[in-house]
Amino acid sequence: MPYLVDSLIALIGKKTLSLLAVLRDVSILINSVFYWTFIAPFTTGKLRIKSTVSEMVKVGYNSIPIVAVISFFVGIILALQSAYQLKKVGALIYIANLVGVSLTRELGPILTAIIVAGRSGSAFAAEIGSMKAAEEVDALKSMGINPVSFLVSPKMLAMLIMVPCLTVISDFVGILGGFVLSVTVVNIHPQSYIQQTINALMVKDVITGLVKAVAFGGIITIVGAYQGFQVSGGAEEVGMRTTASVVSSIFMVILFDLFFTVLFYYFT
Amino acid sequence: MQNESAITIKNLITRYGDKLILKDLSFEIPRSKITAIVGGSGCGKSTLLKHIIGLLKPASGSILVGGRDIVAMNERELNEFRRRIGVLFQGSALLNSMTIEDNVALPIREHARLNEATIKIMVKMKLDLVGLSGFDDFFPAQLSGGMKKRAGIARAMALDPEMLFFDEPQAGLDPITAAGLDELIMKLRDIFKMTLVVVTHELHSLFTIADHIIMLDKGELIFTGTVEQFKFSEHPKIKRFISRQVEEDKYCPEDYFNIITAD
Numbered sequence: 232m233p234y235l236v237d238s239l240i241a242l243i244g245k246k247t248l249s250l251l252a253v254l255r256d257v258s259i260l261i262n263s264v265f266y267w268t269f270i271a272p273f274t275t276g277k278l279r280i281k282s283t284v285s286e287m288v289k290v291g292y293n294s295i296p297i298v299a300v301i302s303f304f305v306g307i308i309l310a311l312q313s314a315y316q317l318k319k320v321g322a323l324i325y326i327a328n329l330v331g332v333s334l335t336r337e338l339g340p341i342l343t344a345i346i347v348a349g350r351s352g353s354a355f356a357a358e359i360g361s362m363k364a365a366e367e368v369d370a371l372k373s374m375g376i377n378p379v380s381f382l383v384s385p386k387m388l389a390m391l392i393m394v395p396c397l398t399v400i401s402d403f404v405g406i407l408g409g410f411v412l413s414v415t416v417v418n419i420h421p422q423s424y425i426q427q428t429i430n431a432l433m434v435k436d437v438i439t440g441l442v443k444a445v446a447f448g449g450i451i452t453i454v455g456a457y458q459g460f461q462v463s464g465g466a467e468e469v470g471m472r473t474t475a476s477v478v479s480s481i482f483m484v485i486l487f488d489l490f491f492t493v494l495f496y497y498f499t
Numbered sequence: 500m501q502n503e504s505a506i507t508i509k510n511l512i513t514r515y516g517d518k519l520i521l522k523d524l525s526f527e528i529p530r531s532k533i534t535a536i537v538g539g540s541g542c543g544k545s546t547l548l549k550h551i552i553g554l555l556k557p558a559s560g561s562i563l564v565g566g567r568d569i570v571a572m573n574e575r576e577l578n579e580f581r582r583r584i585g586v587l588f589q590g591s592a593l594l595n596s597m598t599i600e601d602n603v604a605l606p607i608r609e610h611a612r613l614n615e616a617t618i619k620i621m622v623k624m625k626l627d628l629v630g631l632s633g634f635d636d637f638f639p640a641q642l643s644g645g646m647k648k649r650a651g652i653a654r655a656m657a658l659d660p661e662m663l664f665f666d667e668p669q670a671g672l673d674p675i676t677a678a679g680l681d682e683l684i685m686k687l688r689d690i691f692k693m694t695l696v697v698v699t700h701e702l703h704s705l706f707t708i709a710d711h712i713i714m715l716d717k718g719e720l721i722f723t724g725t726v727e728q729f730k731f732s733e734h735p736k737i738k739r740f741i742s743r744q745v746e747e748d749k750y751c752p753e754d755y756f757n758i759i760t761a762d
Contacts, residue, residue, distance in 0.1 A: 362594070365590055365592060365595075366588040366589065366590055366592040367592045367593075367594055367595075369549075369554055369588065369592065370586065370588055370592035370593075370594075372554055372581070373552050373553075373554060373581055373584070373586040373588075374581065374605065374606045374609065374654075375577075375578040375579075375581040375582050375606070375609070375610060376605070376606070376609050377578075
């Protein structure tokens with residue numbers, strides 16, 4: 232029995248210590264990412280515009296088709312599912328409210344974040360991880376180049392700019408999907424659907440969605456970079472870390488979504 | 500004295516956890532010569548190299564370069580120091596997403612404000628020096644192992660460093676390519692009077708290129724001196740190393756018993 236208690240306490244201790252170590256590493260990374268992204272460009276005059284733009288193309292521009300298609304489908308699904316219930320009370324016009332508000336406040340940002348986590352977060356982890364495995368990160372350091380400045384800060388800037396942009400596209404295309412379904416299948420007059428959407432949406436709905444999107448962009452970058460820099464062995468660890476980066480960034484995105492939703496519910 | 504030292508290492512100790520990796524090393528690396536660090540696998544020579552280029556902080560001890568201790572330097576000073584050295588990593592560590600030209604230009608673009616035309620000329624000079632003219636627009640994946648190493652040397656040379664470090668430059672190369680690389684390393688010493696440090700365990704190239712040899716065994720310094728002294732050393736481990744004998748009597752029966760019965 233004492234053995235069991237001992238090992239239980241030891242287990243709790245071990246888990247706590249390893250969690251603390253992770254937290255320490257993550258906070259060091261966050262600290263240096265923010266320093267190299269927002270402060271160093273002013274103190275050293277070094278802004279990596281070229282690589283930031285190329286990251287923006289990879290993260291943002293190349294994600295537009297998939298974000299648009301998925302948002303369009305989700306818009307249709309939302310409209311259909313709301314029609315199923317609203318039909319019973321004869322309030323089909325409220326499909327416009329439901330689709331508009333739920334997309335801008337919630338689904339637009341989170342769908343975009345999940346797609347970007349799968350596409351770009353994993354790519355960050357794989358890129359940095361394989362560079363770490365091939366000693367390229369050490370090579371950067373030995374040339375006097377800070378790896379966070381060279382690798383992470385362009386990605387961070389690109390994500391902070393492009394995730395909100397993608398979210399706007401997602402909002403718009405999603406509402407379009409709801410609109411297409413409503414005017415064709417449910418037979419709502421196009422003019423009144425548009426009018427109803429405009430009446431239902433408030434600026435703050437869109438703004439809170441975009442605030443979330445910015446935060447999600449930051450979270451995905453940090454998680455991807457953290458997992459990438461954790462690679463110490465060879466190729467198989469790169470794969471493992473890439474998977475871990477997707478799972479934990481989706482988890483972190485939803486956790487922060489919960490936080491922001493509660494915050495905005497009470498304070499807007 | 501002609502043989503002044505470029506790097507002086509004093510009482511260097513490293514540990515991973517409880518395990519002692521480098522046990523109190525003290526030696527000097529002479530200026531403008533090729534110094535080879537040799538030893539069996541896992542003897543700590545790569546760790547030692549990482550300490551000297553400032554990638555890893557030792558547990559204690561000091562590494563004096565030009566009278567300054569790099570162990571005590573902060574990140575900013577270290578970056579200043581790293582600008583004056585070049586490193587060729589084992590896998591050459593070129594950035595795969597960039598062309599050879601961009602790889603070689605990277606340290607120049609990062610540390611100097613020059614116009615593109617000047618940088619292009621500098622890159623062409625370095626590539627010509629290592630015998631890779633005309634490969635500017637190739638990606639690292641398109642080059643052979645030996646060419647990658649040459650490109651890695653060109654990148655390490657980009658800022659005209661005072662010292663160059665090589666981590667097992669001959670690893671994974673065929674004998675002819677390796678010999679070509681040896682020649683290039685000697686050329687760098689003879690033409691540029693650079694201080695070169697080569698971590699290796701290739702006997703043949705060791706005797707071809709090295710002026711000075713440092714040998715480690717299980718984290719301990721067992722030899723430091725010239726090649727001649729090394730060849731005629733009476734130390735049993737050096738003799739075994741030179742004649743490629745398998746290490747006998749790894750542990751006595753008692754040790755073996757302790758190993759298999761330990762928890």
